[in-house]
Amino acid sequence: MSPWRLRLLIVALLTVATLGALDHTIVSTSLATVAGELGALAQMGWVVVGYTLASTVLLPIIGKLGDAVGPRGVFLVSLVLFLVASLACGFAQDMPQLIGARVVQGMSSAGLQLMSQTIVARVTTPRERPRYLAIIGAAFPVAILIGPVVGGLITDHWGWPWVFWINIPFGVGALLLALVAVPKLAGFGRRRFDIAGSVSFAIAMVGLVLAVTWIGDPARAAASVVSFVVAGMAFAAFFLIEMRATEPLVPLRLFADRTIAAGTALSAIIGIGLFSITAYLPTYFQMAYRTTATVSGLVPIATVFGMLVSNLATGWLVGRTGHYRVYCIAGTALSAAGLFVMAVLPVGLPLWVPMIVMAVVGVGTGAFMSLVIAVVQSAAPHRDIGSMTATVNLVRQVGSTVATAIIGGVIGFGVAGLLPAALDAATLTPQFVHQASESVQAQVAEIYGGVFSPVFAALAATYAAGIVAAVLLPARRLADESEPAAAPRSEPLTA
Template sequence: MRLRLLVISLLSVSFLGALDHTVVSTSLATIAGDLGALEHMSWVVVGYTLASTVLLPVIGKLGDAVGPRLVFVTSLVVFLAASVLCGFAQSMTWLVVARVIQGMSSAGLQLMSQTIIAHVTSPRERPRHMAVIGAAFPIAILVGPVIGGLITDYWGWQWVFWINVPVGLAALALALVAVPHIETAAPRRFDIAGAAWFTVSLVALVLAVSWAGDRSASGAAVVAFVVALVAFAAFLFVELRAPEPIVPLRLFANRTIAAGLVLSAIIGIGLFSVTAYLPTYFQMAYRTSVTVSGLVPIATVFGMLVSNLVTGWLASRSGRYRVFAITGTGLAAVGLLTMSLLPVGLPLWVPMVVMFCVGVGTGAFMSLIITVVQSAVPRSELGTVTASVNLVRQVGATVTTAVIGGVIAVGVAALLPSTVDAATLTPQLVHGASPAVQAEIAGIYTGVFAPIFVGLAVAYGVGLIAAVLLPAGRLPEEQAVALDPEPLPA
């Protein structure tokens, strides 16, 4: 019973953290209008995402040093306080700062949920529990924009943030009862220099990729790339010499960990990055409405959700994991390659089915790979390795999203006829144009997206190689060691 309460608490908190990635999207325009800062609107999302990504290795190391329970509860309290501050924001600067704090604490919620489950379950039990917690993200993608829109329309955008408080307090009460005290080793030195250099390198990289598609900011993009390279080199130098590095580079010598990190990165690079652009593609190439264009990413995420839960259950029953990674990467690669070959004019259900299969392939190893990597390290490094798996996924998604956005912007602008201004091109404008212009623009978008789909299929092909290189075997069945005076019942 206590384990069920624990899973409910962790799922609720993981859902809150994931939901705040998506629920704000439909209320951004309203927020920007009320606060009078339309030009800084994107930072409401970017600040949250960047802060949650940068803090992952730091939070993971803290979890190993002081225990995941303390980090989890502290992160939840900070998250709720930041949610209250977001709702009371009187300026865009106030809101962005509060969102950064919220993003930092969300890293602790996401990461410690996975780490706590790893501590209190055996490797064989872990996949089904991890799949339940991992379902928080696809569910948040499905319902977040709808919930955000309804709350904004009927209660006001402030409640997009304040709604976290009652749910979070209930989850906190459950956590205080169900999350066990987990013993850790003696306090260790924290790698402050490594954390600082990593933060600088990642922030600079994200800014550089974001600015790369803007000609007016090309100089700043070059400077940011240089800063990112220098800071990353300094980070590697520090990590090789630090007694307790935040990212132990020796872990990459383990074949299971190395293959698992590649597979996790593929999820961010191959699917999470392109999902945001699918509605635009179908609005332009298939000439659908805004509402109808959202059906394809919904089908993709739904496939991911179903597959994630099913493979988690199957892996716990059989202990096998390699077959799911091989099958999943292969299915997703074939699906994305098929997307690049689909001609314009097909019924919308065809690409929906194809992208559903891509989602199924990705979900087959989305949460499972975290369990596999966790089983390859001692308990004292569970937080660190879990952070690394999540980090490569989020960095891959962030960087590739920016790259795809730049490719679309440059490619479409270069191919548009002289009578059409790329700066004012909207789906409504295209749908109101002559059939000949609609067909031409549909062909342009198809031509621009085809190599993107091929590139993402190649990424999954690399993931297939990594899946094949995973050591064969089964997850062990031994029970987790009791970590507090009262063992958790299975």
């Protein structure tokens, strides 16, 4: 591609990626208002769960489809569906209609996210990919930073439907830009579709998401156990099917390549190690450090800002030198050290201390957040780039979903078990604690510190395992010329 058209393409993909990322974070602030006006508070969580579930289930299917027919058509169809679903969300008259529209949004967002990364892989050299993927990947931390604020402002001043309708003008502009900028990229031929693998994977993911959603509800404990069992059986069936399928949904044969295996493991560690804890940080600082809700948000902001800066910096550096392994090793080590410090950090210190520590964790994670996608893409055959891009994103998303549920359960049961009889965990809010006596505040702070400390330690251990995966990456340089479509390289999983 000519330089000007490549820049135009990156602008189009970045706009679409930002829309998709913002759509996930901007809605969180308006959920209470939406549930109140539609009169369905009990179904409020499904606005988020439906979106996440649809996005996760469709990832490998869309990746395979993009490889077969070409990423441009899948990308444009996904963008049109996303705009139609956004319009339907705003016009929803009840919660089932809204949840249904959000499911379509989640399906289309999977296509936007995946095809953006696949298109970059198809039109750039391996050396260029980290830089451009880092630019597109910046949409996620930016969405975390500004999404809740923008969502609150829109809900307060325009009404909650505009949280979804705001996508329309920007999305139409992005669609027109994409029609011009996204090149026609041929697929690798229509292949036998892995129906059995798709069905077993869908059952497994639905069971897993339902299980982790219900795990904290005592009334649904039995249903959660049944869902875990169903998910486990479906995953087992899925792997057996994929090992025997002629055209598997997830090409397991490629994991014989050391680069692909180690890169995929690093992607999963990001979801487990950092994305899972971010949602609980404000609660931790409100309770343990006795801050207000507004002030407690500074720590996640510092974390995400560190991630953003590091993501862009390493993308630029790898684009210049081609060396990538050192950033993965340094990033996992830095994140492991930061989370270990959080585990031993005494509560009650000035807030700037944990802000700096979590910013270091963000810098470490950002160092390889987008980089591992480019590394895995460079090791995959051209005909499987979409499938492997989907797999890298999938393990990160599943890791985050499962780890978030586990951490939530540990915090909920841990705090409830340590509270004195005079305090009820069900009514223990930050406002209640801040208005309580000094001794009660100190006691609650100590309990939260004691519960979160092993959580931080476990996440530090996760990143420590990531150091091993990073060391297993081959010490290669990304090529600065286009690669031919090649058969996968098989390398032993040894350092």
